[in-house]
Amino acid sequence: MRSVLVAIALLAALCSTVAAGAERRHREVVIEDPFIELHTGPGRGYPVFYVAERGEQVALLKRRTDWFKVRIPRGQEGWVHRAQLATTLTPDGAPFELPGFSLDDYAERRWEAGVLYGDFGGANAISAYGAFALTPNLSFELWVEQVLGRFSDSTLANLNIVHTLYPDRRWSPYFTLGGGSIHTEPKATLVATDDRTDPLAHAGAGVRVYLTRRFVFRAEYKTYVVFTSRDDNEEIREWKAGVSFFF
Amino acid sequence: MESRRLVLLLALPLLAAVASGCASRRQTVAEDTSRPPVIEPDVERRDIEPPRIDSENFEVGIFAGQMSVEDFGVNTVAGARFAYHITEGLFLEVAGGRTDTEPTSFERLSGAAQLLTDEEREYSYYNLSLGYNVLPGEGFIGRRRAWNTALYLIGGVGKTKFAGDDRFTLNLGVGARLMPLDWLAVHADFRDHVFDIDLLGREKRTHNLEAHVGVTFFF
Numbered sequence: 001m002r003s004v005l006v007a008i009a010l011l012a013a014l015c016s017t018v019a020a021g022a023e024r025r026h027r028e029v030v031i032e033d034p035f036i037e038l039h040t041g042p043g044r045g046y047p048v049f050y051v052a053e054r055g056e057q058v059a060l061l062k063r064r065t066d067w068f069k070v071r072i073p074r075g076q077e078g079w080v081h082r083a084q085l086a087t088t089l090t091p092d093g094a095p096f097e098l099p100g101f102s103l104d105d106y107a108e109r110r111w112e113a114g115v116l117y118g119d120f121g122g123a124n125a126i127s128a129y130g131a132f133a134l135t136p137n138l139s140f141e142l143w144v145e146q147v148l149g150r151f152s153d154s155t156l157a158n159l160n161i162v163h164t165l166y167p168d169r170r171w172s173p174y175f176t177l178g179g180g181s182i183h184t185e186p187k188a189t190l191v192a193t194d195d196r197t198d199p200l201a202h203a204g205a206g207v208r209v210y211l212t213r214r215f216v217f218r219a220e221y222k223t224y225v226v227f228t229s230r231d232d233n234e235e236i237r238e239w240k241a242g243v244s245f246f247f
Numbered sequence: 248m249e250s251r252r253l254v255l256l257l258a259l260p261l262l263a264a265v266a267s268g269c270a271s272r273r274q275t276v277a278e279d280t281s282r283p284p285v286i287e288p289d290v291e292r293r294d295i296e297p298p299r300i301d302s303e304n305f306e307v308g309i310f311a312g313q314m315s316v317e318d319f320g321v322n323t324v325a326g327a328r329f330a331y332h333i334t335e336g337l338f339l340e341v342a343g344g345r346t347d348t349e350p351t352s353f354e355r356l357s358g359a360a361q362l363l364t365d366e367e368r369e370y371s372y373y374n375l376s377l378g379y380n381v382l383p384g385e386g387f388i389g390r391r392r393a394w395n396t397a398l399y400l401i402g403g404v405g406k407t408k409f410a411g412d413d414r415f416t417l418n419l420g421v422g423a424r425l426m427p428l429d430w431l432a433v434h435a436d437f438r439d440h441v442f443d444i445d446l447l448g449r450e451k452r453t454h455n456l457e458a459h460v461g462v463t464f465f466f
Contacts, residue, residue, distance in 0.1 A: 025298045026298055026300075027297055027298050027299075027300055040385060040393070040395060041383065041385075041395035041426070042335060043335040043336075043380065043383040043397070044335065044383075045382070045383030045384055045397075046383055046384065046385065046395060047384075047385065060300050061300075061301070062300065062301040062302065062303055062429075063300050063301065063302040063303070064302070064303050064304060064332065064335075064465070065304060065332050065333070065334050065335045066334065066335060067335060068300070069429065090297075099299075099300060115339075115375055117375070117404050123415075124404065124415040126375060126404055126405070126406065146406060146413075148406060148413055148414065148415035149415075153412070153413045185413075187412050212333075212334070213333070215333055243333075243339065245331070
């Protein structure tokens with residue numbers, strides 16, 4: 001009986017902490033535009049169901065892409081586009097700066113990750129990378145790449161150093177140099193040849209274009225030299241393009 | 248004349264008294280500022296950390312449905328998806344799934360011939376796709392309830408592991424997203440997985456159709 005009581009008490013305590021947690025504070029802003037439109041969803045296609053006027057104080061509940069979910073004092077909740085909140089004030093009258101990423105943040109990025117697709121010596125290549133910037137110009141990247149060809153499939157792992165010429169501009173070329181290893185598996189339907197793993201080195205150049213928020217377009221060309229155990233080294237050309245995000 | 252002089256005589260000390268009073272008060276005020284105050288005001292400026300605005304651009308979830316693998320029958324498929332919403336229209340999705348396949352008609356009719364081992368018969372895929380939301384709007388469920396909906400077109404590249412090999416796969420499809428809550432979505436998705444296979448003699452392009460329903464959470 002006592003254990004049941006203890007369990008109930010514990011549960012009640014847990015519920016109360018959960019309730020306290022649910023009652024979290026939200027950022028409040030005062031509308032400065034003549035009015036803002038509340039949509040039913042985070043997108044231009046969702047209908048406007050309410051309009052809040054200048055001077056009303058709204059709570060910013062959450063954000064999805066460029067849309068903010070707000071609650072007005074009368075209790076209605078809806079989604080407002082970033083553009084309509086750009087001129088809002090804080091409750092003490094100071095201009096409110098909407099949190100978000102801009103070109104300045106892009107110039108000061110530390111971590112970056114992305115996915116690219118392209119052509120690796122005639123085969124399809126899908127790759128992903130993570131990068132860490134030591135200085136605005138210089139960064140290290142770790143790549144994992146899957147190459148799916150007609151006669152064989154390969155997996156590449158690479159570590160490279162990248163030099164970005166103009167890290168603070170929207171457009172910037174970069175150069176890259178690195179090395180790693182390639183593991184190749186011939187197709188099962190071919191006459192049996194062995195899997196092989198070889199070291200490789202590469203050099204390349206590319207371009208990075210800041211698009212919006214955390215979002216960057218990237219395209220590059222690389223030349224790989226595979227140090228095979230046969231007489232000749234293998235040279236492979238690769239181009240690829242994709243998107244990356246920075247943190 | 249007499250009375251006026253009397254008034255003057257009386258007024259003079261009064262004036263003097265008022266003037267001296269003022270002077271002494273001024274002096275005490277001056278003294279006050281020179282002395283340290285009795286109570287030290289203890290008002291420190293607080294740094295107010297404004298509450299963060301929670302952003303929900305990621306979506307994660309699971310799905311299950313049916314998948315037809317060309318020549319290898321229709322079976323249950325199950326998998327998981329992860330998406331990042333870049334703008335209100337564009338999103339990037341990583342998905343993976345697996346299904347079993349059945350013997351081909353040839354294997355069944357011939358009786359003994361087995362093209363694949365049990366392990367090779369397992370079909371699994373992952374893909375990386377870019378989606379675009381079209382036709383955003385509301386769907387009405389009954390008379391009183393409206394859910395946000397969107398139709399999306401999606402396509403991308405990926406890898407299929409089937410019949411002992413990895414195959415480069417293109418995927419193309421269309422899906423519907425129904426949102427009962429801001430952070431909860433129900434998906435219905437149709438996807439075509441296209442890859443080349445040379446298992447049955449000559450190389451041919453196969454279209455493998457998948458239909459599934461899923462549930463995802465935004466965070």
